Amino acid sequence: MNYRVVEAHQSNYPKPITIKKGTKLKVGNKYNGPENWENWRYCYTLDNEMNGWIPEQLLAIEDGHGTILEDYTAKELNVEKDEIVEGIRELNGWLWCVKLTERDEGWLPKGKLINC
Secondary structure (H helix, E strand, C coil): CEEEECCCECCCCCCCCEECCCCEEEEEEECCCCCCCCCEEEEEECCCCCEEEEEHHHEEEECCEEEECCCEECCECCECCCCEEEEEEEECCEEEEEECCCCCEEEEEHHHEEEC
């Protein structure tokens, strides 16, 4: 489904966590912000080289550690108002999108989009 961006979005994370299925992680706190995005956990690779937000649905968690269940990146998509993106997958208030013009892809908060 295609969406129009109603509010520009710029990532605050220039080096997003990008991990392969089966990677072991340290699982941190749940997201607790005013947006009420549920089921996001802040995770760290065991060597502390990478960290970022990961949807709980993609984690098998046990005793403060987790295993990622599929390849994942926390890359956010930088967009300007009125750009058109294709929504691919929704998780916890965010949508994995692809820009129709550049084919760049990443996560966007669903609240910044409307259906075309």
